[in-house]
Amino acid sequence: MIVGERKPFAEITELIKDSKKVLILGCGTCVSVCMAGGMKEVSILASQLRMDSGIQDKGMEFGEDTIQRQCDREYIEPIIELAKSHDVVVSMACGAGVQLLSDMLVPTPVLPAVNTSFIGICEEEGTWLERCRGCGNCLLGETGGICPVARCAKNLFNGPCGGSVNGICEVSPNTPCAWQLVYDRLKALDKLETLEEIQPIRDWSPSSNGIPRGVFREDMAGIGKESESASE
Amino acid sequence: MKAGTNLEKVLEDGQFAVTAEVGPPKGASDRVVIKKAEIVKACSDAINVTDNQTAVVRMSSAAGSILLKQMGADPVMQMTCRDRNRIAIQSDILGAVALGIGNILAISGDHHSLGNHPGAKGVFDIDSMQLIQSMKMLRDDHKFICGDDVSGDVPLFIGAVESAFSDPVEFRVTRLAKKVKAGADFIQTQGVFDVEQFATWMKGVTDRGLDEQTHILAGIIPMKSAGMARYMRDYVSGVYVPDELVKRMENAEDAKEEGLKITLEIIDQLEDVDGVHGIHIMAVGWEDIVPVIVEKAGLLPRPIV
Ligand code: SF4
Ligand code: SF4
Numbered sequence: 001m002i003v004g005e006r007k008p009f010a011e012i013t014e015l016i017k018d019s020k021k022v023l024i025l026g027c028g029t030c031v032s033v034c035m036a037g038g039m040k041e042v043s044i045l046a047s048q049l050r051m052d053s054g055i056q057d058k059g060m061e062f063g064e065d066t067i068q069r070q071c072d073r074e075y076i077e078p079i080i081e082l083a084k085s086h087d088v089v090v091s092m093a094c095g096a097g098v099q100l101l102s103d104m105l106v107p108t109p110v111l112p113a114v115n116t117s118f119i120g121i122c123e124e125e126g127t128w129l130e131r132c133r134g135c136g137n138c139l140l141g142e143t144g145g146i147c148p149v150a151r152c153a154k155n156l157f158n159g160p161c162g163g164s165v166n167g168i169c170e171v172s173p174n175t176p177c178a179w180q181l182v183y184d185r186l187k188a189l190d191k192l193e194t195l196e197e198i199q200p201i202r203d204w205s206p207s208s209n210g211i212p213r214g215v216f217r218e219d220m221a222g223i224g225k226e227s228e229s230a231s232e
Numbered sequence: 233m234k235a236g237t238n239l240e241k242v243l244e245d246g247q248f249a250v251t252a253e254v255g256p257p258k259g260a261s262d263r264v265v266i267k268k269a270e271i272v273k274a275c276s277d278a279i280n281v282t283d284n285q286t287a288v289v290r291m292s293s294a295a296g297s298i299l300l301k302q303m304g305a306d307p308v309m310q311m312t313c314r315d316r317n318r319i320a321i322q323s324d325i326l327g328a329v330a331l332g333i334g335n336i337l338a339i340s341g342d343h344h345s346l347g348n349h350p351g352a353k354g355v356f357d358i359d360s361m362q363l364i365q366s367m368k369m370l371r372d373d374h375k376f377i378c379g380d381d382v383s384g385d386v387p388l389f390i391g392a393v394e395s396a397f398s399d400p401v402e403f404r405v406t407r408l409a410k411k412v413k414a415g416a417d418f419i420q421t422q423g424v425f426d427v428e429q430f431a432t433w434m435k436g437v438t439d440r441g442l443d444e445q446t447h448i449l450a451g452i453i454p455m456k457s458a459g460m461a462r463y464m465r466d467y468v469s470g471v472y473v474p475d476e477l478v479k480r481m482e483n484a485e486d487a488k489e490e491g492l493k494i495t496l497e498i499i500d501q502l503e504d505v506d507g508v509h510g511i512h513i514m515a516v517g518w519e520d521i522v523p524v525i526v527e528k529a530g531l532l533p534r535p536i537v
Binding site for chain 2: 180202
């Protein structure tokens with residue numbers, strides 16, 4: 001899932017300081033699961049903002065709603081009217097949700113209340129960890145299912161640097177060395193010989209060369225419309 | 233000869249090589265580089281110039297290497313993968329060679345989060361293994377990474393590092409083998425304090441015949457104080473300082489004297505380890521001790537080849 005973290009309260013109040021009628025809009029998917037921007041977090045933020053407005057006599061009004069997914073037009077359409085009846089919408093979705101919402105609500109401004117952090121997992125209650133950087137060229141098959149792009153601080157592809165000690169990465173005592181993990185995993189899978197091969201220089205163009213990426217599938221193009229007309 | 237540098241000649245001649253290190257200043261003074269280099273020049277075969285070591289911004293290793301070259305020393309230009317992408321890396325290599333630098337040493341680089349610009353964006357486009365490979369491609373195949381032709385020759389004597397004591401220890405010989413396969417002509421290791429354990433690693437190296445395909449220079453870090461010994465034991469990854477040596481430093485009346493004594497003992501033992509072709513002395517901020525070490529270790533005068 002996409003993991004995010006709610007922005008500090010002061011930053012949010014600063015963002016909306018010129019508005020009177022604010023809609024706080026949550027997202028029911030990733031950020032809901034990682035407890036940053038779901039229905040519960042919307043209600044907490046709205047009460048905090050109401051209290052703050054009351055104490056400081058700001059006279060602001062706050063509406064609350066949460067939709068299934070802010071990264072999907074289908075779910076945004078039904079709330080367009082509601083959203084536009086506010087001065088501003090504070091989105092608690094990831095950056096993708098905020099952007100689609102902004103596109104669809106012009107001229108109503110949409111402001112982010114969540115910092116989108118990474119693609120990751122919930123390791124245990126209260127701990128989320130990064131697992132993938134969407135590099136567009138997955139090599140987990142060669143590394144025993146442990147990602148050196150997201151998990152090795154130096155993006156090494158040919159085994160651990162000298163900073164790996166007792167399974168810990170040199171960058172911080174809380175970060176396991178990805179290559180120690182790869183080594184242990186490949187050993188367990190009886191595939192250590194994989195590590196003898198030099199991993200060639202990577203083509204980063206499917207990843208982070210700066211050009212916005214898209215996935216375009218001819219086989220899927222227009223399918224939604226077809227089924228719509230079929231059901232008509 | 234691949235690049236015909238002094239270091240290459242000494243090693244190919246089968247001599248026990250000595251390299252030293254100069255860290256460029258946090259400023260633009262050429263004098264600082266020249267002064268440090270003057271101390272170690274006569275007692276070493278080549279001098280490493282570090283590349284923004286510990287991710288702290290300093291004068292570039294290329295500029296430092298050129299200053300060394302101008303004073304007649306043989307520089308080993310260190311190059312990290314932290315700050316440059318493949319375009320800058322290859323371009324800097326060509327520029328360095330054009331200016332007479334023949335030894336270039338590939339390293340991953342200390343992580344920028346630990347340096348003085350922790351907010352920097354790390355590059356890490358290629359890793360140190362791949363950097364070794366690219367240098368070999370430039371030199372032997374006259375090709376850039378993309379496959380385009382390089383015009384003219386790119387004479388290089390390619391260096392790399394290895395850390396015998398980092399984890400997973402069982403993998404460290406394999407990693408060296410990969411570096412040799414990638415094209416490393418010489419290897420400088422992380423500082424050695426436990427010669428016995430180092431010899432175990434070297435046994436793995438010689439068993440695979442790697443010492444015949446590359447030159448291994450064992451790292452030497454002279455200890456100045458008990459505090460330094462403890463710091464290296466506790467905080468410097470890849471350096472393993474046995475407690476017994478820390479104790480010796482703590483109990484010594486003259487810590488510097490004891491540090492020198494320990495260094496000389498280590499060098500003496502290393503000379504007997506099969507496959508070790510030299511030493512690389514890293515005396516960060518204590519350059520004065522280098523000539524003393526080399527002299528007392530009986531490694532003077534340095535060969536003229
Ligand atoms: S290799 Fe790329 S796609 Fe695969 S997990 Fe890592 S970042 Fe994600
Ligand atoms: S210690 Fe391990 S995870 Fe950290 S940078 Fe080195 S190889 Fe990567």
